[in-house]
Amino acid sequence: MTREFQVQGVPVSELARRYGTPLFVYDGTALRDRFHGLRDRLHPAMEVFYSLKANPNISICALLHSFGARAEVSSLVELTTALRAGVPPQQVIFLGPGKSRQELAACLDSGIHAVVCESIPEVALVDELARERGVKAPVALRVNPRFAVKRSGLAMGGRPRQFGIDEEELFATTDLVKRFPDVDLMGVHVYMGTRILHEAVIVENTTRILDLAERLSAALNLELRMVDVGGGLGVSYFDGESDLDAQVLTDGLHPVIEDFTARHPGTRLIMELGRYLTAEAGTYVMGVRYTKTSMGERFAVADGGTHHHMAAVGIGSFVKRNFPMAVLNRLDEPATEEWNVTGPLCTPGDTIGKKVPLPPVRPGDLIGVHRSGAYGPTASPGLFLSHGYPAEVLVHxxxxxxxxxxxxxxxxxxxxxxxDPTAHDAADVPH
Known part of the structure; x- marks a missing residue:
């Protein structure tokens, strides 16, 4: 009997029949195990904030919050999503380099824990909005440090960036507290990079970030009530990569956090996690429509593709490698052939896997892209060729x-x- 991929006992063929393809399927047990696998080992002073940018589905956010996750958001819709998912405002932080006046006003009106400001002009705007409301605005400063991340999939600090305020500029601007009296400067945020798969690198980054936060606190005379050490914990997708060992990581972080909290017992410590929490729990399921051979190469033409899962073709990566893929309805058959897995878009770029080892593929088969719970629809051109976004299903x-x-x-x-070119009514012209 042919073995079939299942999610908590539900066969993938049943999911495809009920909801159609393509679709994203999320395993609630995998989300829970991933969260608690780290949370239960992590120092109790370090809080885990879920980065909605990885997967902004409101049910994913709500489920992770039910396990204990807080929320890190970067848009008005993400803020609204987190609040509607049940995350209390004091468990929400908002960051991003180009926040609008509307977004900043919503942060103050909803009473979130901190607005993470990424430039001095942004601090000035928050100060203005707070004065209009007669409140003190809680602000953490995002710092672009002098040091750079090691062995990161995508560096986000240590070089000229749109993110954060350069370390040198902050140390030279010691009158920030006095300049902005309606801002409560209460914390420091540093995010170094993403997809880090080396425990020692995360420990070293955390150590340096906490040291930088202490030095900035002293130089700027700000009360250090929050330090966000970023995150960037990676997930292995490709041959030669290994997942982080949560026990090794937390064993390394524990003495660093313990030492810091001994000096700053009232400081709230935050780690942001997006991909790390959700990637493993998701599978992108595509139905094969046609198979063909062209100039000696095999092609499986599916109903899903890069318009739903651009991350799987290496967006942001210099080296293009295949995500783990399988014929989900025939898992026990050996991968004896190489297949190019392509989608329905009228562009040669709609190739989601090149020369993927698979068993012989037939029309009607279900091909799955594993580890697809992060940066699927949220990082893909869903409107390209007007195909739209797929269904998303949570099995819990x-x-x-x-x-x-x-x-x-x-x-x-x-x-x-x-x-209507035949109509003679006045056009909608802005006044």
Missing amino acids: EGRCHLVRERDSPEDLLQRQRLY
Whole structure:
């Protein structure tokens, strides 16, 4: 009997029949195990904040919050999502280099724990908005440090960046507290990079960030009530990579955190995690429509592709490698052939896997891209060629929940307006 991929006992063929393909499937047990696998080992002073940018589905956020995760958001919709998912405002921080006036106002009006400011002009705008409201605005300063991350998939500090305020500039601007009287400068944030797969690097980065926070606190005369050490914990996708060992990581972090909290017992410590929490729990499921051979190479043409899962083709990476893939309805068959897995888009770039080792592929097969719970729809051109976004299904405690409906043609057209060249009514012209 052919072995089939299952999520908590639910066969993938049943999921495809009920919800159609392509679709993202999330395993709630995998989310829980991933969260607690780190949280239960991590020093109790370090709080885990879920970065919604990795997967902004409201049900994913709500489930992670039920396990104990807080929320880190970077847009008005992500802020609204976190609050509607049940995350209390004091468990929310907001960051990003180009926040709008509307977003900053929403932060102050909702009473979140901290606005992470990434430039001096942004601090000035927050000061203005706080004065209008008669409140003190809680602000953490994002720092672009002199030191750079080691062995990161994508560095986000240590060089000229749109992120944060250069370390040198902050140490030279010691009158910030006096200049902005309606801002409560209460913390420091540093985010060095992503996809770090070496425990010692994370420990070293954390050590240096905590040291920088202490020195800035003394130089700027700000009360250090929060330090966000970023995160960047990686997930292995490719041959030759290994997942982080949570025990090794936390054993290394524990004395660093213990030493810091002994000196700063009232400081709230934050680690941001997105990909690390959700990637492993997700599978992108595509149905094969056609198979063909072209100039000696095999092609499986599926109903899903890069418009839903751009991350799988190496967005942000110099080296393009395949995510782990399988024929989900025939797991026990050996991978004896190489297949190019392509999607329905009318572009040669819609190749989600090149020369992927698979068993002989047939129309009707279900191909899955594993480790797809992060940066799927949220980092993909879902409107390209007007295919829209796929369904998303959460399986938790053995039950299936449709947590995002598939886009329909009407969904994609309803916000457009048809121009009628025969009409003579006045056009909508801004005054």
